[in-house]
Amino acid sequence: MNENMFSCVRTKINQDKIENYHRIVNENKTGFKEIAKQIHLAGNEVRLKILWLLRQDEFCVCDLSDILQMSIPAISQHLRKLKDNNMVDFRREGQTLYYFIHPNLSSYVKLIIKELSFEYHKEII
Template structure:
């Protein structure tokens, strides 16, 4: 792994919101509207975080009708590094469970 190539990836991963997004989509897909609810942030703010993750190929998107769902890019050259980092972070499933309980999980669909 070259330092010049790793630095931009680590810079993107240096943000709490982006790390949480990656942990949330580690094993499942999520829609922008779910991130908006979880983080209590505006859709444009969430989209900026997703764009940064997508620009370095850490996430991929899948269109379902008019909605876009995000998942961890399993083909990323950085997947091993990302998985090693995510393995050290606390589980975030409770955030999605709370959305389900409140009826807000996938409100866009």
């Protein structure tokens, strides 16, 4: 880094500190990105509710639709995002797909949904 890469004058005092943290963040670039992605998916009100529900029990799409009072496609599209990112999985029973928390759910999201303590306890993960 040369001098004019800094945003302000006073930074030069902390040049080493800045460069060190810049390096650490850069070395963990993909880590941050992947973790942020998982957290982002959990940070939607509907999906957070779905994750909480699936921690209590498995549910099919229409169950979730009834519980959350949302359209089937809306729920299905949320589930797809969660599925695409290995946060949930499903098993088929006839025409019905039962969704559940993926065993490999990111530790970050696991922490979050374990912390959600809304009465009704029959935890499955």
